[in-house]
Amino acid sequence: MSGAPTKKVFKIGVVAIIFKKTPNGILVMTQLRKVRNPDYDSLYNDTWELMGELANPEESVLDTIIRGCSEEFGIPDFKPIRIIGAYPEAWTTGRGDAVQCHQPLCYIHSLGEPQPWIDPVFAVQVPKNFEPDYEKGDKEATRCKWWKPEDLIVAVVKSPLEFMGFHRPALRLFCHHVLTGKIS
Secondary structure, three states: OOOOOOOOOOEEEEEEEEEEEEOOEEEEEEEEEOOOOOOOOOOOOOOEEOEEEEOOOOOOHHHHHHHHHHHHHOOOOOOOOEEEOOOOOEEOOOOOOOEEOOOOOEEEEEOOOOOOEEEEEEEEEOOOOOOOOHHHOOOOEEEEEEEOHHHHHHHHHHOHHHEOOOOHHHHHHHHHHHHOOOOO
């Protein structure tokens, strides 16, 4: 069937909202996205984004978060203080299955370009002195910016095109939760 459009495979990953507690309150990190293949994703190059990573087959959501942060941030031994909504216990019926129960902040789902996705979003607290080392990372981001939640939510609303569209709703929700005291 020549000329028929190729359907893209639906992908599953995770998104991590990196935040830290400082003496001046919570700060939220965004990173400047660097698209390595503009033919694949010309929409979101040089936009502020969150850490996102595709899950490998047979990799848990929590392992994907840790691996993704390690790779993108250039920190091989990345260890968060906590992952909100992540419960490390696993259950099994004893017949070869393993089930983990998590309560992510939200799910983000895209059916449009460049790829159909669904990602659970987790809030990941890092130490107050945490800074990525993008020189040692996988070159998917070039720098980060730390925001006060009240400033970030205003920027996302006033300048939406400066942020990766797929991550904007999760950023707004996280900032809302911080500003209303649901996350502290």
